[in-house]
Amino acid sequence: MHKRSLVSLAVAGCLAPTFVSAEEAAALEPISIIGDSEDARQLPGSGYVVDSEQLDTEGTTDIHQVLKTVPGVYVREEEGEGLRPNIGIRAATAGRSSKVTLMEDGVLIAPAPYSNPAAYYFPTTARISSIEVLKGAPLLRHGPQTTGGVINLQSTPIPTEKKTYTEFVTDERGSTDLHAWHGDSSGDWSWLVETAQRDGAGFKDIDRSNRDTGFEIQDYVGKVRWQGDRQSVRVKMQYSEETSNASYLGLTDDDFDNNPNRRYGLSSIDQMNNKHWGIDLTHVFELTDAVQTTTKLYHNDFERNWFKLDGGGQYVDAANAGNANAQGILDGTVDETGLEYKNNNRAYESEGVEVNFDIDLGDHQLQTGFRYHEDQMDRFQPVDVYDQVNGSLVFQSTNAPTGSNNRFETAEARSLWLIDSWQATADLNVNLALRHEDVETSRVQYADASRNSVDETRSNDSSEWLPGASFTYDISNQWQVLGGVHRGFAPLGGGASRNEEPETSNNWEFGGRYYGPGNLFVEAIGFYSDFSDKTENCSVGSPCSNGATSGTFKTGEAEVQGLEFQLGNRFSKGDFQIPVDVTYTYTEGEISEDNAASGLNNGDQLRDIPENQFSLRAGLEHAGGWDNYAIVKYIDEMCVSTGCNKTGTDLDETESLTVVDFVSRYPLRKETNAFLRIENVFDEQRIVSRLPDGARPNKPLTVSVGLTHEF
Numbered sequence: 283m284h285k286r287s288l289v290s291l292a293v294a295g296c297l298a299p300t301f302v303s304a305e306e307a308a309a310l311e312p313i314s315i316i317g318d319s320e321d322a323r324q325l326p327g328s329g330y331v332v333d334s335e336q337l338d339t340e341g342t343t344d345i346h347q348v349l350k351t352v353p354g355v356y357v358r359e360e361e362g363e364g365l366r367p368n369i370g371i372r373a374a375t376a377g378r379s380s381k382v383t384l385m386e387d388g389v390l391i392a393p394a395p396y397s398n399p400a401a402y403y404f405p406t407t408a409r410i411s412s413i414e415v416l417k418g419a420p421l422l423r424h425g426p427q428t429t430g431g432v433i434n435l436q437s438t439p440i441p442t443e444k445k446t447y448t449e450f451v452t453d454e455r456g457s458t459d460l461h462a463w464h465g466d467s468s469g470d471w472s473w474l475v476e477t478a479q480r481d482g483a484g485f486k487d488i489d490r491s492n493r494d495t496g497f498e499i500q501d502y503v504g505k506v507r508w509q510g511d512r513q514s515v516r517v518k519m520q521y522s523e524e525t526s527n528a529s530y531l532g533l534t535d536d537d538f539d540n541n542p543n544r545r546y547g548l549s550s551i552d553q554m555n556n557k558h559w560g561i562d563l564t565h566v567f568e569l570t571d572a573v574q575t576t577t578k579l580y581h582n583d584f585e586r587n588w589f590k591l592d593g594g595g596q597y598v599d600a601a602n603a604g605n606a607n608a609q610g611i612l613d614g615t616v617d618e619t620g621l622e623y624k625n626n627n628r629a630y631e632s633e634g635v636e637v638n639f640d641i642d643l644g645d646h647q648l649q650t651g652f653r654y655h656e657d658q659m660d661r662f663q664p665v666d667v668y669d670q671v672n673g674s675l676v677f678q679s680t681n682a683p684t685g686s687n688n689r690f691e692t693a694e695a696r697s698l699w700l701i702d703s704w705q706a707t708a709d710l711n712v713n714l715a716l717r718h719e720d721v722e723t724s725r726v727q728y729a730d731a732s733r734n735s736v737d738e739t740r741s742n743d744s745s746e747w748l749p750g751a752s753f754t755y756d757i758s759n760q761w762q763v764l765g766g767v768h769r770g771f772a773p774l775g776g777g778a779s780r781n782e783e784p785e786t787s788n789n790w791e792f793g794g795r796y797y798g799p800g801n802l803f804v805e806a807i808g809f810y811s812d813f814s815d816k817t818e819n820c821s822v823g824s825p826c827s828n829g830a831t832s833g834t835f836k837t838g839e840a841e842v843q844g845l846e847f848q849l850g851n852r853f854s855k856g857d858f859q860i861p862v863d864v865t866y867t868y869t870e871g872e873i874s875e876d877n878a879a880s881g882l883n884n885g886d887q888l889r890d891i892p893e894n895q896f897s898l899r900a901g902l903e904h905a906g907g908w909d910n911y912a913i914v915k916y917i918d919e920m921c922v923s924t925g926c927n928k929t930g931t932d933l934d935e936t937e938s939l940t941v942v943d944f945v946s947r948y949p950l951r952k953e954t955n956a957f958l959r960i961e962n963v964f965d966e967q968r969i970v971s972r973l974p975d976g977a978r979p980n981k982p983l984t985v986s987v988g989l990t991h992e993f
Contacts, residue, residue: 313388313564315424315434316414326703326713326752327418327766328354328791328807328846334411339901339911340945341451341959341988343459343480344981345369345407347943350915351897352415353846353865354431354809358890358920358936359970360823361528362981363482365497365554367404368824368890368971371417373770373787373811373842373871374430376890377824377973378402381772383427385434387518389562393584393630394657396426396693397723397776400821403558403584403630405435406501406522408461408478412436417809418791419750419768422715423649423701428748429770429787429811437518440474440505441465451959451988455483457496459988463503470510476503484527485982489547489614490673497526513567519560526554530823531594532976534601534609535933535969542967542979547614547673548591551623556586572642581633588626592665592822595975602933614673621675623666624687626822632657649701656694659776663687664731682731686832689727691776696720709757715750715768721784723776742778746771746786765792770811775819777833785817793846801852808845812874816840818889818924823974827889827923828880837924838877840888844869859903867895873924886925892918907949916940922972937968939980954991960984 316322322329330352342348344364346357358368358376370376378400384392392399416424417431424432444466451459458481465474477500484495501522508515529549537544562580569575600608610616638651665681698718706712722743729737752766770787793807818835820826826835845868853860871888898914919938921927926934942964947957965983972978 313434314414314436315385315388315416315432322414323795323797323803323805324754324762325416325418325420326711326754326764327416327420328764328793328805328809329417329420330354330415330848332413332415336899337410337412338990339909339947340913340943341957342943342961343406343408345404347915347961348407348413349415349433350895350917351863351865351899351913352413353807353848353867354417354844355415356867356869356890356892356895356917356920358973359980360973360978361526362485362979363497364407365404365524365526365528366823367401369401369433370890371415371430371433372809372844372869373789373813374427374772375818375871375888377819378821379404380819380821380824381427382430383421383424383432385424385432387437387562388434388564389560389578389580390632390634390655391435391560391582392632393582394632394659394691394693394776396655396695396721396773397657397691398630398659399427399773399775400819400823402586402588402628402823403556405437406478406480406499408459408480409438409463409476409501409503410435411438418789419715419752419766420701420713422717422748422750422768423699425697425717425748426695426719426721426771426773428717428768429772429785429789437503437505438463438474438476440467440472440507442467442472445992447990447992449988449990451986453483453984453986455485455984457481457483457986465505470508472507474503474505477501482526485984486543486545488545488550491547491550493527493550495527495529495545497524497528499524499526513565515566516564518562518564520558521560522558524554524556528552528554528588528590530590530974532598532972532974532978534598534612535977536602537612538969538977538979542977543982546594546612548594548597548612548621548670548675551668551675552588552590554586554588554590556584556588558585559583574640576638576640578636579634580636582631584630584632586626586628589623589666590626591975592622592624598976611670614670616670617672618670619678621668621670622681623668625664625666627661627663629660630658645705647703649699649703651699653697654695655697656692658690658692661687661689661691684729684731685727685737688731688733689725691723691725693721693723693773693776695722695773709755711754713752713766715752717748717750718746719748719771719773720745721773723774723778725776740777740779742774742780742782744773744784746784752791760797762795762797763793764795764807766790772817774817774834782834783815785813785815787811787813787816798851801850803850804848806845806847808843810843811841813840813842816873816888825974827882827925836880837882837888838873838880839875840872841874842869842871842888842891857905859901861899861901861903863897863899865897869893869895882925883928885928887921887927889921889924889926892920894918907947909947911945913943913945914940915943933972936970936972939966939968939970941966941980950989953993954989957988957990959986959988961986 374381463476529552634655750768
């Protein structure tokens with residue numbers, strides 16, 4: 283058997299885990315869907331792992347910056363800090379990450395993954411130990427979003443012995459980050475307590491205001507694990523709070539050119555407050571030497587109130603069109619009455635149970651199981667009315683919530699799956715997958731604040747079978763080909779009406795891998811997705827291409843195709859090691875047929891998909907421990923709304939951006955390291971987003987220093 287085939291057989295366990303003792307099973311913590319970087323390079327499908335070494339080296343706390351180094355993943359920045367991620371994968375576009383399956387330790391983590399998947403909550407990147415991105419047919423093991431990909435964030439694992447870790451970082455604007463954890467193992471028991479404390483100063487200045495544009499985050503995690511002879515139990519609890527002076531109001535293009543870090547005084551009272559609490563229990567039981575069960579129970583609560591100006595984009599749009607009165611209102615030199623500041627107050631619940639059976643049949647490694655899931659969103663959003671008088675905001679009244687500001691949405695979902703990882707020959711590994719999603723959603727919209735009168739009700743029931751197949755074939759010890767096809771699915775959400783059909787797609791991939799001498803690895807994968815009726819999820823934070831801010835917008839038949847490329851190697855030169863990693867993604871996404879209902883036509887470009895994206899990570903590591911790294915990231919302009927290529931204006935697209943970061947780490951002693959991090963070395967700022975209400979910049983040049991200590 284080829285060496286590569288042996289590795290392929292081992293990696294099949296990432297999709298259908300091989301069987302281990304209860305002690306080993308208990309040590310598989312946090313819960314993985316791929317494994318490490320080497321495992322990702324053997325999958326019968328495309329995958330990528332951002333490991334703890336990369337996260338520790340680069341030290342970024344912005345999930346957008348991390349994922350820019352992953353092929354096939356697109357991000358649209360918003361406030362420059364990564365607090366509200368917009369992540370897309372291949373044909374799944376980026377708006378509020380609602381078309382991507384998000385998990386932490388294998389548990390769905392979006393506030394309401396079926397009824398309201400928009401990721402207004404996202405785990406604090408500072409406490410994440412690694413990130414797995416799974417694409418292609420193998421993602422059918424997970425869901426509900428199965429078109430583009432799955433992102434699994436792995437939390438800090440419980441140590442095998444007593445250990446404490448601390449990290450402290452500060453930058454030139456006065457921001458501070460503290461990350462600390464302590465854990466131990468003794469006999470059958472092990473545990474971990476952890477916190478991430480972030481105090482960001484912000485980098486924007488608000489007209490006529492002493493308030494900064496920063497944020498405060500407190501995040502706490504606790505884990506306890508018990509392991510016996512044939513079983514293990516792990517309980518994880520998490521609680522976090524965030525206060526951020528964030529706004530939806532951006533800038534006109536002229537004001538952006540003059541000062542991209544300006545904020546209008548109209549946004550001076552905007553603020554997000556949220557709380558997240560979650561608990562999950564994972565039980566692993568070895569029934570026999572050939573059958574193992576994994577059971578997960580989980581519950582998440584998320585509450586948020588984003589108090590902010592509603593409809594500020596109308597002034598930005600008018601000012602961009604040359605309206606001097608609108609520009610005066612933004613500048614504070616013209617008075618305005620009836621400004622509405624909405625309490626975007628919502629409460630989410632998400633809970634479920636998942637049972638998976640791993641069955642070892644020799645050449646066939648089977649996974650089969652089910653998940654029952656419920657989630658809900660309660661929206662109760664009163665509006666405060668202010669007037670702008672002589673550049674100051676003066677409170678006038680409060681309007682009670684009715685209609686779309688006062689509604690309750692639910693989802694109930696049942697999922698089944700059967701996965702067969704089959705080592706057909708010494709060189710051929712075949713992965714066969716079948717998933718079923720049955721989703722019921724509902725919405726009740728109220729006409730009065732007391733909820734005694736119903737304004738509107740909606741409901742939807744969808745049921746989809748999602749088959750898939752993929753393979754790897756070892757041509758030699760150095761060359762491997764892979765390919766696959768699967769059916770993609772995206773639930774419509776709680777606002778769907780009875781006769782609406784969910785988004786489905788046929789998704790293909792084919793590529794090759796080269797395992798060269800030393801550490802050389804090269805991979806190129808082409809992908810193609812065909813939609814019969816592509817949809818956009820509408821929200822105020824990510825309005826649909828037709829301007830809608832709730833429900834869904836069907837854009838019609840569409841095709842997305844592209845190429846992902848990655849190259850990695852490590853060179854030796856005297857006392858130096860030189861690691862180099864390159865990724866590149868080329869993507870075309872277009873409407874493929876005229877659609878009278880949506881008003882879109884063949885050739886209209888899809889939103890939130892850059893044509894080209896590139897990253898280069900290069901290091902210079904010395905045997906004495908002084909390591910230096912440069913990270914270069916490029917992303918093309920993107921459409922803000924579908925069809926921007928035919929509007930004849932730059933106001934419908936973002937700008938391309940190249941950013942260079944530099945990191946230097948030096949060991950002060952065995953347990954202590956000091957580091958210098960320079961983000962955006964050349965201080966390049968571009969319009970990285972125009973949603974929801976105007977032009978927005980990326981983070982400017984930022985210099986930070988820090989210390990890490992283990993004992």
